[in-house]
Amino acid sequence: MRTVAELSAALRSGEVTARQIAERFIDEEAAARDVFHPFIAVDPERVLDEADAADRELTAGRDRGPLHGIPVGIKDIINVEHYPTRCGSPLTSPDAVGVDATVVQRLRSAGAVIAGKTTTHELACGVVSAPARNPWDPRRVPGGSSGGSGVAVAMGLVPIALGSDTGGSIRIPAALCGTVGHKPTYGLVPVDGVTPLSVSLDHLGPLGITVADCAIALDVLSGGATDTMSGLGDQIAGWRVGVVDSGPFAPVQDAVAAGLERSIEALRELGAIVEVIEIAELDHVLAAEFGIILGEAYDLHRDALRERPGDIDPAIRGLLIGGAVLPTSATNRAHAARQVIAAAIATAVDDHHLDVLIAPTLPATAAPIDDFEQVIGDGLEHIGMSNVRTTAPFNVSGQPAVSVPCGFDANGLPVAVQLAARAGADGVALRAAHALERLVAHDHNTMGSASHRRDRPTGES
Amino acid sequence: MAEPTPSADAVGRVAERLAGLGLTGELFDATEVAAQLAERLELDGGLDALIGPDDPGPPATFDPRGR
Numbered sequence: 389m390r391t392v393a394e395l396s397a398a399l400r401s402g403e404v405t406a407r408q409i410a411e412r413f414i415d416e417e418a419a420a421r422d423v424f425h426p427f428i429a430v431d432p433e434r435v436l437d438e439a440d441a442a443d444r445e446l447t448a449g450r451d452r453g454p455l456h457g458i459p460v461g462i463k464d465i466i467n468v469e470h471y472p473t474r475c476g477s478p479l480t481s482p483d484a485v486g487v488d489a490t491v492v493q494r495l496r497s498a499g500a501v502i503a504g505k506t507t508t509h510e511l512a513c514g515v516v517s518a519p520a521r522n523p524w525d526p527r528r529v530p531g532g533s534s535g536g537s538g539v540a541v542a543m544g545l546v547p548i549a550l551g552s553d554t555g556g557s558i559r560i561p562a563a564l565c566g567t568v569g570h571k572p573t574y575g576l577v578p579v580d581g582v583t584p585l586s587v588s589l590d591h592l593g594p595l596g597i598t599v600a601d602c603a604i605a606l607d608v609l610s611g612g613a614t615d616t617m618s619g620l621g622d623q624i625a626g627w628r629v630g631v632v633d634s635g636p637f638a639p640v641q642d643a644v645a646a647g648l649e650r651s652i653e654a655l656r657e658l659g660a661i662v663e664v665i666e667i668a669e670l671d672h673v674l675a676a677e678f679g680i681i682l683g684e685a686y687d688l689h690r691d692a693l694r695e696r697p698g699d700i701d702p703a704i705r706g707l708l709i710g711g712a713v714l715p716t717s718a719t720n721r722a723h724a725a726r727q728v729i730a731a732a733i734a735t736a737v738d739d740h741h742l743d744v745l746i747a748p749t750l751p752a753t754a755a756p757i758d759d760f761e762q763v764i765g766d767g768l769e770h771i772g773m774s775n776v777r778t779t780a781p782f783n784v785s786g787q788p789a790v791s792v793p794c795g796f797d798a799n800g801l802p803v804a805v806q807l808a809a810r811a812g813a814d815g816v817a818l819r820a821a822h823a824l825e826r827l828v829a830h831d832h833n834t835m836g837s838a839s840h841r842r843d844r845p846t847g848e849s
Numbered sequence: 850m851a852e853p854t855p856s857a858d859a860v861g862r863v864a865e866r867l868a869g870l871g872l873t874g875e876l877f878d879a880t881e882v883a884a885q886l887a888e889r890l891e892l893d894g895g896l897d898a899l900i901g902p903d904d905p906g907p908p909a910t911f912d913p914r915g916r
Binding site: 726811 | 862863866867870871872874876877881882885886889890891892895896898899900904905906907908909911912913914
């Protein structure tokens with residue numbers, strides 16, 4: 389699968405039809421299914437029907453824009469008519485829901501073809517997303533909780549897939565699978581029709597092959613509240629960039645540090661002014677993040693915890709039980725800490741006159757599926773904590789953050805950095821990410837199929 | 850990173866709360882829950898430096914653009 393821009397041009401030139409794009413998707417998804425499990429449900433007949441409708445409209449001169457005829461994957465916590473929403477959980481019903489979530493309605497209005505439901509970590513609460521596997525090495529995790537969306541985009545099955553991000557669940561699979569992932573400003577993209585995890589921290593957004601793919605998707609998902617595409621390609625010379633590599637952003641594996649350094653050099657080449665900043669309040673970000681998630685997730689799943697605890701993964705059950713026993717004062721304190729942390733980041737950005745922040749998206753590359761701990765720096769960290777400590781700061785602050793691939797480790801696994809802008813300035817984050825992408829992410833963006841990737845040499849860093 | 854060992858008091862409080870909620874049985878291990886809370890939430894007063902020692906009360910709606 390090519391990028392949205394390439395497919396869009398090919399559709400309008402008559403080089404391909406939406407049906408041909410859909411047929412290719414169906415074939416490639418079927419080939420990928422047994423090993424990589426990117427999708428949990430695909431209805432080929434429905435996909436072809438939607439593609440045919442898109443072709444008929446284009447032929448009749450009705451052009452709905454850049455997503456017209458483009459297949460898009462939908463994380464399986466988001467309601468799509470004719471599909472059940474299973475959330476990776478036996479607690480859910482296999483019966484199809486009747487109404488599209490608002491984001492799906494917006495995609496359909498923009499002419500997108502709904503490709504199917506992508507695999508999610510159970511209840512959108514984890515970083516493994518079984519049975520999905522990492523397309524760079526199927527012995528490793530794709531990340532989560534939007535793991536299937538990361539796999540689907542990285543394997544070129546679809547150019548865009550939707551994810552949700554409560555503690556990093558768009559950016560984590562994007563980083564581990566080598567795609568772009570954009571967590572928008574909190575509240576920008578509506579979440580109705582989506583099974584929540586923690587309503588104060590949940591964000592919806594796109595994973596895409598390129599930054600432009602994500603920008604096109606965001607402008608649709610936001611219902612026209614953004615026009616991020618128009619700023620892509622503009623210069624960032626003279627922009628001020630703050631590097632945050634301390635607090636929860638340290639330690640990181642050597643390949644991640646090298647990727648961050650390479651990205652900083654690229655930004656300097658583009659004329660940006662880069663300085664390292666420190667925000668001490670970030671040391672408490674996980675206490676704020678988990679203090680909010682535990683209480684809110686328990687509120688959502690309290691009946692299931694009481695009535696069907698054996699149908700909940702033990703790690704998630706542990707979080708829910710934690711929420712059950714957490715005093716209200718602890719939840720209140722977590723919310724208050726969030727306000728202080730968000731204000732501290734905003735103050736640092738203002739004081740240093742920064743346009744964007746840059747940080748490693750994750751401290752480490754994809755872990756083997758049976759390893760719940762990773763060596764990072766001098767210590768061993770549980771991936772449920774290590775994968776979240778670098779992404780949660782921007783869930784807590786609500787700022788937009790874009791993860792961009794920036795190289796590989798010695799095992800050929802992707803490494804990524806994230807760029808965060810002020811709340812509401814999604815276009816600024818995407819513009820910086822787009823500029824950076826052209827210098828550091830070209831290897832990732834030229835990937836086609838999984839077989840292509842298996843053939844490429846590893847060992848780069 | 851090993852989970853911190855919770856105090857006997859903390860485990861006792863968790864066990865009491867679980868029992869109060871009717872969450873009992875082998876799936877509801879008070880020691881494990883207390884350890885998780887201690888690891889994740891800085892319940893030892895770690896947040897005091899940010900927000901002081903008191904309960905700030907129910908949160909206002911979060912607006913990332915508001916300062």
